[in-house]
Amino acid sequence: MCCLRSIARMKRRDKVPNTDVLRICDITGIEAMLLQVQLCWVGHVVRMPDIRIPEQLFYGELEASRRLPGGLVKRYKDSLKTNLKACGITP
Numbered sequence: 001m002c003c004l005r006s007i008a009r010m011k012r013r014d015k016v017p018n019t020d021v022l023r024i025c026d027i028t029g030i031e032a033m034l035l036q037v038q039l040c041w042v043g044h045v046v047r048m049p050d051i052r053i054p055e056q057l058f059y060g061e062l063e064a065s066r067r068l069p070g071g072l073v074k075r076y077k078d079s080l081k082t083n084l085k086a087c088g089i090t091p
Contacts (some may be wrong), residue, residue, distance in 0.1 A: 035083055042080060 001018055004025050010016055022029055048055040084091045 035087075038080065038083060039087070039089075 001021060004021050004027065005012065005016075008021060008024050010021065018029075042058075045054050045058050050056070081091045
């Protein structure tokens with residue numbers, strides 16, 4: 001954001017919100033970029049043939065596994081499901 005502010009010739013003292021800086025520079029935020037890359041990669045893996053290793057790992061489950069005691073650890077599949085629901089895509 002500091003680099004974008006200098007490109008847009010804004011100073012930190014101007015108190016311009018980050019959303020306005022992104023809009024002025026016509027750039028999406030890093031969260032949107034990461035979400036887009038994640039969805040593209042998942043679409044690529046879903047279309048893979050069944051013999052490919054990334055596809056097998058993505059759909060695979062461990063036979064006898066236990067989760068660690070204490071707080072739940074958020075898995076990649078959990079965060080992906082949350083992002084798909086936020087985008088209005090059925091998991």
